[in-house]
């Protein structure tokens with residue numbers, strides 16, 4: 017990606033951009049002891065998702081995160097564990113404004129051994145808004161370059177009222193004439209840094225709005241940019257639930273069917289593929305094989321697919337699944353999200369006896385325990401394979417329901433189970 | 438429950454209270470075709486949860502719901518299917534204010550064959566705020582009786598700003614001096630009904646705030662009452678996710694262990710009970726038996742427990758589970774929420790051979806299919822029972838992890854499965 021996509025004016029110079037992320041909050045509103053930016057979603061702290069959203073935008077050169085002294089060590093672990101790039105840490109202040117000011121100071125100072133240099137434009141974002149997209153970042157940066165300051169806004173969900181001193185309604189504000197100020201915001205660095213330098217202690221203690229500082233001290237009326245609903249701030253426990261569901265949904269949008277042979281056009285994996293496509297309308301379903309000449313699977317892994325259905329017809333052992341697991345382990349894909357792998361077998365009462373097949377499949381529990389350590393959630397699925405075509409369809413549909421459930425829930429409590437369709 | 442609990446002043450007369458619920462919205466903000474009040478959560482429409490919250494407050498005599506003509510039939514089905522009480526339906530208007538006005542008219546008119554009579558106080562609530570509690574309803578009703586009008590408020594999550602005509606910041610509002618106006622609200626019936634009668638068409642088309650009408654036309658400054666975060670309005674798709682997680686969490690707070698004998702103090706069910714209590718800190722775990730002399734279980738069902746772990750040691754058949762399922766079916770408990778039932782068996786390699794046990798347990802799939810129609814989610818759990826005490830503990834803990842997962846996810850996609858710990 018580039019700061020100037022095709023539709024933007026090509027002549028403008030790309031400004032140097034950095035981001036400051038205040039992450040010193042204590043999260044008392046959540047009703048939980050952990051500050052909300054460190055609350056886990058699929059076992060990974062919320063702030064790591066926000067860092068991921070910023071660092072995948074290649075024109076953001078530096079990301080400065082302000083954390084309290086007591087969380088500094090935990091933050092360093094997060095950066096290392098999830099391999100975050102271009103992050104610098106500074107000490108948070110006691111208020112949000114003081115934390116942002118500390119972040120700006122770190123970017124302003126030209127210290128000999130600092131990798132940081134002063135950007136032309138600085139983005140200010142929240143650690144607890146993980147779903148920020150490149151387009152809105154680009155919009156606020158472009159607008160900040162032109163106007164000096166810019167911020168994302170959203171329509172108000174509730175009417176805003178002003179109470180009187182005795183706790184009664186004084187007046188209500190016209191909803192259509194007001195907006196909620198959200199993040200990200202962006203500023204010409206000099207504008208916001210000078211504003212912070214002029215701030216009173218009262219501003220730094222009780223203020224919450226950077227756009228207001230640019231207005232008060234820089235006389236700049238920030239450009240307002242419509243943001244998407246996804247920009248909302250994770251504030252309450254319910255917001256963590258919502259964020260988890262959104263993340264689970266996002267990583268469930270692509271399922272790869274891995275077949276143990278590429279040649280057979282009547283491979284039952286193709287039937288499964290068809291039914292998956294029909295039942296899960298909005299999901300991309302692709303297929304590949306593990307044969308050495310095929311590059312399909314490597315490509316799919318590169319595309320960051322987090323869901324694999326390994327369909328075995330040629331044998332009832334785990335060789336194919338094991339190959340797939342090895343490839344996934346080597347790719348490091350599961351660092352950021354748990355990968356679901358479902359190893360599918362077929363039960364034809366006519367050929368292999370039920371008990372014998374079961375015995376051999378019981379091994380799946382050991383494999384599952386092993387790969388769970390690498391954030392891969394492995395289950396087995398045994399699909400009854402009757403001769404009757406209609407019964408087979410019913411049986412495959414039941415299998416697809418189980419596959420969809422395992423992918424949707426992505427719960428590690430059921431790894432190693434052998435489910436039966 | 439009563440309108441005047443111990444802590445309130447006992448001398449006041451309890452006012453006649455009704456509620457009006459505008460439910461005519463089209464839900465365009467959700468990005469889904471179904472209006473949000475009809476979106477399913479655990480397969481039940483959101484509005485049914487809100488009706489349930491209001492009808493369990495016994496001092497609310499009538500609940501008037503305004504729905505559009507095209508949703509009238511669906512609404513009648515919802516009332517019948519979930520056995521809602523004290524509900525009257527009126528036709529919604531094209532705006533929220535017009536729908537509320539229609540609801541008020543139905544309460545004002547003394548028609549000969551109408552069951553409705555004019556209340557002293559009317560509550561106005563939203564169909565998309567399902568978590569309203571009796572305490573906040575009591576507070577707004579009491580305050581409305583004293584002040585003429587009252588409404589729930591919440592602190593602002595974002596700063597509110599006022600844009601200029603060119604899309605730039607004009608000014609930002611001081612967050613501490615403003616509040617978000619939420620629901621429920623309550624009014625002396627005559628105050629709000631007269632206000633609506635005086636409303637201009639402009640008010641009815643573009644207004645959103647009932648408190649503002651009471652101020653403008655009744656010169657009443659509504660009393661503002663602090664509400665809980667749970668009062669928030671389900672607006673976006675993420676709010677549906679959040680609501681589903683909250684509901685799932687609420688019905689997972691009580692697990693009942695059903696043992697197939699009451700006498701045995703060393704019953705392995707007691708071990709399981711201990712581990713469940715340790716692992717699930719905030720969950721109430723109780724136990725009971727199915728013997729005919731015991732009233733435990735009937736009491737637990739009456740307490741609306743939605744999670745049952747049926748522990749079988751005396752036999753490996755389904756007799757005990759079947760008795761439990763019969764009791765649950767007779768109780769009608771599953772009309773409102775899916776009930777999770779886990780039938781637990783123990784696998785002692787020394788006594789019954791694995792395959793033989795498996796064969797007999799395969800029947801669970803047929804039972805599960807049957808009771809799923811009644812909103813009961815049945816799974817089987819086979820726990821390995823080694824002689825070694827430490828290994829047994831590990832095995833039971835593994836069983837508890839599976840039990841916790843099944844209860845948390847409450848997903849019908851895995852019913853009838855036999856899981857192994």
Ligand SMILES: [Mg+2]
Nearest residue numbers: 147148149246
């Ligand atoms: Mg976004």
Ligand SMILES: [Mg+2]
Nearest residue numbers: 568569570667
């Ligand atoms: Mg509440």
